[in-house]
Amino acid sequence: MPTVVLVGTLDTKGAEYGYVRDRLRAAGCEVILVDAGVLGEPLITPDISRAEVARAAGTTIEALVAQADRGTAIETMARGATQIVRTLFQQGKLHGILGLGGSGGSALVTAAMRALPIGVPKLMVSTLAAGDTRPYIGVSDIALLYPVVDIAGLNRLSEQILANAAGAIAGMAQAYEQYRPPQTAKPLIGATMFGVTTPCVTAARQRLEELGYEVLVFHATGTGGRAMEALVTGGFLAGVLDITTTELADELVGGVLSAGPERLEAAGAMGIPQVVSLGALDMVNFGPIDTVPERFRHRRLYKHNPTVTLMRTTPEECAELGRIIAQKLNQARGPVVVFIPKRGVSAIATEGGPFYDPDADQALFTALKAHLRPDIPVEEWDTDINDPAFARAMAERLAALIEAQAPGGWRA
Known part of the structure; x- marks a missing residue:
């Protein structure tokens, strides 16, 4: 059974991540939910807390809250999420990764995605997907999906798009888990x-x-x-x-x-x-x-x-x-x-x-x-x-x- 890692800010997008998590479980995937939010308490319970993400970045969530600097918080939590994601991959607990967000969330989650090897499924549902995507993709194989509407609550349109995203990453994760590259000595x-x-x-x-x-x-x-x-x-x-x-x-x-x-x-x-x-x-x-x-x-x-x-x-x-x-x-x-x-x-x-x-x-x-x-x-x-x-x-x-x-x- 493939495992999909969800990374996001659960203080603002808890309902959306909860919906995607349920769709992934229904598709036969294990899910690890990572909270990288800073502004407030998560709206749903994560598997890896924001405190753990902050510690992975070498700080505490209390210190980030006290700073009250959103840019610094995003950059710090991106470092922590990157470390968490790398560890999960090395432990064989990551067969795909999915994120949802606007500019801040996209910057945070795609930073973690770029740390993964090419070939590992990566899907970002981002309101920035229709603009200049180079800062988010870099030279990685991140797939971007434009949500049409902002990721701000669930409605008939956003639910369909998020369901499609869950189906896409579930299929990719299953394919990644099952694929065995041919052994070749070709340089x-x-x-x-x-x-x-x-x-x-x-x-x-x-x-x-x-x-x-x-x-x-x-x-x-x-x-x-x-x-x-x-x-x-x-x-x-x-x-x-x-x-x-x-x-x-x-x-x-x-x-x-x-x-x-x-x-x-x-x-x-x-x-x-x-x-x-x-x-x-x-x-x-x-x-x-x-x-x-x-x-x-x-x-x-x-x-x-x-x-x-x-x-x-x-x-x-x-x-x-x-x-x-x-x-x-x-x-x-x-x-x-x-x-x-x-x-x-x-x-x-x-x-x-x-x-x-x-x-x-x-x-x-x-x-x-x-x-x-x-x-x-x-x-x-x-x-x-x-x-x-x-x-x-x-x-x-x-x-x-x-x-x-x-x-x-x-x-x-």
């Missing part, structure tokens, strides 16, 4: 992809799979890049095929898909092999065309679809990107090889395409080579990035780097 590779580099990544992935590797493909949307780098830092990946480094352009110019200033640094810091290319550095990403900042309205824009507008990077920006990439790769403690596709870094940057700009591309290539450490190999191909031969060559080079680094090879 994991991380690869980055965008729509305009999909043919390249697909061909490279297929070649790596033929060579005995398992490939995790990350969509280079900011979150994807951060997720891959988190797995690198966690020691999960044997190598990185960083074909699509486009997130660096968004970070430099001010697009909406930046992965942060540390992008392209984790593999080097961990010393694992990496093959790097320049995929989609011809573009910066924005939302619908009317959301493009005024200062960029005169630039070369391309309506990728109704919700995505692309902006061509200039020669000056490309030169700076080349310098940035070189500086990051120069710090690498492990093997690095750079592949340059001279006839276009994306599907729309080839001759005749809307972002075809040989001067900008050349500025990128020249700056990269000029600032790169002399011992880092650079392979220049007279193809575009989506040429199958180019893709297979990158895959085979990465496999060779991994085999050379691991004594006896990964399959010894």
Whole structure:
């Protein structure tokens, strides 16, 4: 029987949590109810009290009440709830976790969720689910459900949505408890992809799979890049095929898909092999065309679809990107090889395409080579990035780097 952990502020949302608990029990789940509220006494009896949560954070509930600082209380109880949740998981008493809340509750509960491994079912019913969800999800696999109405009492609409949430986490928890991952000795590779580099990544992935590797493909949307780098830092990946480094352009110019200033640094810091290319550095990403900042309205824009507008990077920006990439790769403690596709870094940057700009591309290539450490190999191909031969060559080079680094090879 799977166990679902409910974490929430029972001083304000006791009735809602009680309703979800009953639905979960009816669905055949054990339930552990954790109270992370501070303002008042819980409206229903928890299994783990708010005093225990506060102690797990290194304080007391009385001290938090005396402070009368809601922000500090939420942050402190989030730390305590995180410790409680980790312990329950380590004890085998957590097969899924569910929370309900607004901004404060969402911040508190999702902090605990993010501490759990990827794959553990996590569902947050949040009134913030329709806005900017990055602060809550981070690089975790948290599922968000928008409740339509505020979580403030039970009514025919909220009951249905909460019943759906209970059913969803019950099903996920049961699947998680029963699933046994296949035992495999295949090393994991991380690869980055965008729509305009999909043919390249697909061909490279297929070649790596033929060579005995398992490939995790990350969509280079900011979150994807951060997720891959988190797995690198966690020691999960044997190598990185960083074909699509486009997130660096968004970070430099001010697009909406930046992965942060540390992008392209984790593999080097961990010393694992990496093959790097320049995929989609011809573009910066924005939302619908009317959301493009005024200062960029005169630039070369391309309506990728109704919700995505692309902006061509200039020669000056490309030169700076080349310098940035070189500086990051120069710090690498492990093997690095750079592949340059001279006839276009994306599907729309080839001759005749809307972002075809040989001067900008050349500025990128020249700056990269000029600032790169002399011992880092650079392979220049007279193809575009989506040429199958180019893709297979990158895959085979990465496999060779991994085999050379691991004594006896990964399959010894």
